[in-house]
Amino acid sequence: MGDRELRVSDAEREHVGQLLQRAVGLGMLSLGEFTERMDTALAAKTRGELNAVLIDLPGIRLVGPSTFGHAAPLMHSASPFTERGPVAPVAGRAPATPSHVIRSRLSGVNRRGPWQVAPSLQTNNWLSGVTLDFTEAIMSTQVVELHVDDYCSSLTLIVPAEATVDLNALDLIGSSVNNKVRTGPPFGPLHLVVLGRLRFGSVTAKHPLSAHWRKLMGR
Template identity: 75%
Template sequence: MGDRELRVSDAEREHVGELLQRAVGLGMLSLGEFTERMDTALAAKTRGELNAVLIDLPGVRLIGRPAAPPTRFVNAAPAFPKPARRPLPVNPGNAIRSRMSGVTRKGPWQVPPTLHLNNWFSGITLDFTEAIMSTQIVELHVDDYFGSLNLIVPAEATVDLNALDLVGSSINNKVRTGPPLGPLHLVVRGQLRFGSVTAKHPFIAHWRKLLGH
């Protein structure tokens, strides 16, 4: 079996995603081309499939190839702010990690004091209206690409989105930001690239407020 047929890992796919991100910043790829190649990279199963998205980009070290001499591309600063890499918690209940998927947490789910979100091309909905919290203040650490994050909170909850770093993204906070007066205060930190975050109350709570109930 040759190198092209070897299976690739999520870490290799994410490395290729970072290289494509740099290529956008250097003007080698348009956002449309970036999206198409990211789709291919995330679906790649072998090194041959993964390397196909890099083959025409100068100065890129292909997966499984010996390191090439440094070039202008490799040494270039990344196009977007890059967060420091921190290992995700061992406990899977403290992390949501998805690729091209939809994830929903609702009902009486257990909410840890800190929740890490690492999602690409995914839609995440976290419904806290019936959730079981162990602490009043819950921190969400976000490191997402091309996704949407919907936060549904009880009427008395507060949500602080001011610590988010945005790249081509949007925020829509329809609830109070603080201080933490109720049983839940969400603090969202980290980075969101080409995505959106919405914090809101449940639909029924919105109508009760309009009706004065």
């Protein structure tokens, strides 16, 4: 059996997805091309199928031992295209080690009700819709840091009436932000600080619908 017929793992598919993501950021692929190739990568079963989505990208070559154990080599880059590594949420500042990671691919994610909120959260979503509802959440700290590393995804943050949300440190690439909540300083039950990078997506911070009704009725 040749290298091209070997089966690939989820880790290899995700690695190729990161390469495609960086290719878009460098202007090598359009958003439509990224979507098509990402679909192919997620459905790939063999190394040949997975490598096919990278074959025409400059700076990509086959290297020696695979990063993923003893399997055959995977398409990898010999240029800064991949050596840049993960993008830091804020220049010169490394994120705290998150105790909760929200990761999705082509999915919808909802966190509602009395869910446990760690002091530091991280999202890593591609082509997904994510809603984090903090109105009934159980929080261990007043200040919560949310480190975003999302692509082509929408992020909706629903916070209690007296909460504050700071979106000023979020790095946007072809994305939009809609903050309907006070920025700060923190004085209520929650101060949510959103850091990181959002590519071709959107972030909305708002109060629950019931809070708007109470405001309209003067309560």
